[in-house]
Amino acid sequence: MTKNGILDSDKVESTVIGAGPVGCVLALVLARRGHQVTLYERRPDIRHEDPAGGRSINLVLTERGLRILGRLGLRDEILSLTVPVLGRMMHSLESKLAYQPYGKDDSECNYSVSRTRLNASLLDAAEAAGVAIHFNQICIDADFESGQVELKDAVSGEHTRRAAGVIFGADGSPSAIRHALVAQGHAEATVDKLNFGYKELYFPAPSSSTDTAAMADHALHIWPRGDHFLMGLANLDGSFTGTAYLPLDGKNSFAELDTPASVRAFFEGQYPDSVRLLSDDFVDAFLANPTGTLGTVRCAPYHLDARALLVGDAAHGIVPFFGQGLNCGFEDCLVLDDLFEQFAHNNAPPEDRLAAIFAQFSALRKPNADAIAEMALDNFVEMRAKVGDPNFLLQKKVEHRIENEMPDIYRSRYAVVMYSALPYRRAFEIGELQQAILRELCEGIEDAAQADMRQARDLIEAKLLPYYERFGIALDF
Ligand SMILES: Cc1cc2nc3c(=O)[nH]c(=O)nc-3n(C[C@H](O)[C@H](O)[C@H](O)COP(=O)(O)OP(=O)(O)OC[C@H]3O[C@@H](n4cnc5c(N)ncnc54)[C@H](O)[C@@H]3O)c2cc1C
The missing domain is CATH 3.50.50.60 (FAD/NAD(P)-binding domain)
Structure with a gap:
């Protein structure tokens, strides 16, 4: 040798x-x-x-x-x-549910494992x-x-x-x-460490029809609250693995939530419907489970x-x-x-x-x-901005309209990363060009319905199509 x-x-x-x-x-x-x-x-x-x-x-x-x-x-x-995950279910502060499918159809899905x-x-x-x-x-x-x-x-x-x-x-x-x-x-x-960590929690398989509807297993469940959020992903047995993402210190942080009373009050105030859905011992689990760093x-x-x-x-x-x-x-x-x-x-x-x-x-x-x-x-x-920034939400809605109306020339950066085999660098650069297009389209409008789809097509033809051509990119995934 x-x-x-x-x-x-x-x-x-x-x-x-x-x-x-x-x-x-x-x-x-x-x-x-x-x-x-x-x-x-x-x-x-x-x-x-x-x-x-x-x-x-x-x-x-x-x-x-x-x-x-x-x-x-x-x-x-x-x-x-795995369990196929077809979209995300947002749980609001008022315990309202809003479902957003991920892909153009159910063939574009993620798999929870x-x-x-x-x-x-x-x-x-x-x-x-x-x-x-x-x-x-x-x-x-x-x-x-x-x-x-x-x-x-x-x-x-x-x-x-x-x-x-x-x-x-x-x-x-x-x-x-x-x-x-x-x-x-x-x-x-x-x-580079983030001042943000995570903890595992457990959602047992839902036992009532209301809970089953709230915790549909084909969705990634998310309680987005700007500075912190809770997530749930389905397991094969109908239960969900939850992850609480919080700052390591400061307001609403792992450091601050260090007693049973503060943890319970935090979940009741911030993720109210999760309290019914999580395991009975979730407060103890929160205090006992290790905090992962990122x-x-x-x-x-x-x-x-x-x-x-x-x-x-x-x-x-x-x-x-x-x-x-x-x-x-x-x-x-x-x-x-x-x-x-x-x-x-x-x-x-x-x-x-x-x-x-x-x-x-x-x-x-x-x-x-x-x-x-x-x-x-x-x-x-983005996840932290999502709940508070109307301009960001408007751009997302306009993007959704464009993607639905012109799927042959426009796929969101999310779709390119998740469903295509294009290199990440290409997805990143496509995303930069899309940002410029969306900013221009959203100038002076307040509602996605007001976005000018002709202008959108012109902007895509001027900015994105030359990029696709340069790198031989086809949006046929
Ligand atoms: C909360 C969270 C959620 C995530 N969600 C997703 C997701 O949805 N999708 C996704 O794609 N990725 C996700 N990731 C990232 C994903 O977990 C990692 O990218 C992935 O596990 C990396 O795999 P790996 O085998 O390279 O490293 P690891 O999974 O870290 O495995 C490394 C292995 O090496 C062993 N090891 C370490 N040091 C030594 C040593 N000195 N000697 C011998 N053995 C050693 C460890 O015990 C371990 O078995 C998530 C990560 C976190 C923290």
Whole structure:
């Protein structure tokens, strides 16, 4: 075997750190390409020992993330674990319900899935593909010169160094592999924390017809209140996983809500209908459940020649307000697989070929990850503005009219991100052009019905169509 895990037979010895959803999918991609893959995971095996006691955050999968699962033959199996989400149900301060469908029809939907169930299924698939998985192994450091990782056994505390070959960091936002790359001068990274966190809550399956109507399972439920909000996503058994998003400190914050009385009063005042729908012990759960923090990880490059590569949150953790973090990580795996295919018949020595694949990966993914990071932060601002800014609401309504009347030349940025395979960077730039169009159309009007649709078409033809043409974009998704 030569250095860096490239075996004589042109096969590669690969080590993936982190058996989360992206680490498992990456391991499957590599195994399919003939790599000998070892996966190290810091936690116990969630299939036997679930630290969350059966409860788990719910994630929204979209078409972008499902594509690699299709290629790996897992799409149907994973979809069977999901609940289709066709729109969002807004719960007002007065407990009024307003439903907004997401897509042009029900074929454009998102899929709610428990992270734990998804992860468990992907672990099964990775094992079945011959990946060696070691649990309770915390990666402490990596030596990219010798191609070794340092591990600590979470149970015995024992430290070991293992030959790793090519090292892949799929170890999430706090990535040890990213830290090692930065510490050894191979990459630069920043982590921008948001002064906003989240807590899991639980909505049992509704038991009355009124509650079933209020908690329709085909909707993402949201209680938007500007500076904070509550969300609910359906589980397969009819229950919902709720997430309360609040500032970490200040008014209406996790720091402020620290007694049973203050929590109950907050929910009764801010999300009144949720009090009937949440589990009876929601106040205790709110006080007992950990507060998750949120932030944006920016890193460059994602690779070190043919020796190491970062994927998923380890490379580009983003805030969850576009529901795209995992989808972006799965798309990383698709792009990497495309590059393996593209270079499959290249005659360069295997090490040079792998280095070229990794360099291309960094070059292709970095602008797109930066774009979705920015759009996710935009959405955070949007969600807070949504309830209070009449101009913003007017623009949204005008946009809805345009999208309905001219779907062949106008799809909202949301639809491009969620339902198309267009790169995130393209979605971002389309969104910038749309903003300029909507601002101009909304000048001097007070109601969406007053918007001039002829002017809208002229503006789209002048601003958006040249962009589509330049990048060969067809809105045929
Ligand atoms: C509240 C919330 C809601 C979200 N909603 C959505 C959504 O709707 N849609 C969406 O697409 N994304 C969503 N996301 C983002 C999504 O959860 C992440 O993007 C996704 O989990 C990233 O997957 P990953 O495998 O890269 O990292 P992770 O899921 O973080 O997995 C990393 C794995 O590596 C392991 N690990 C970490 N460090 C080490 C170490 N040193 N040694 C060994 N193992 C290690 C961890 O235990 C873990 O198993 C949400 C995130 C949050 C917080």
